[in-house]
Amino acid sequence: MRWVFATSLLLGLLALIGWVMMQGTTGSGSRTRMSTRARQTVAVAVAFGMGGLSAAYAGWTIWLAALAAVVAAVLAAWFAGTTGPPGGEDRG
Secondary structure (H helix, E strand, C coil): CHHHHHHHHHHHHHHHHHHHHHHCCCCCCCCCCCCHHHHHHHHHHHHHHHHHHHHHHCCCCHHHHHHHHHHHHHHHHHHHHHCCCCCCCCCC
């Protein structure tokens, strides 16, 4: 089960790195904005992987590690949906 957590963490981090790298390729001051759904997806992948790996390597049973991963993912999705990007780009 640790490979599931590790894969989730790796995919989430790669998506985050890719998004950050795309920020520098936009032209003439326009910024690529990440939608709320995309922010939530990246947050879920990273939090699920980190929560699960942390619990699994701490010696928790696989069921508690999976529960910790799901709880971390739900909290991350909620938080990513309630916050906007820094600098107030969401303001009209």
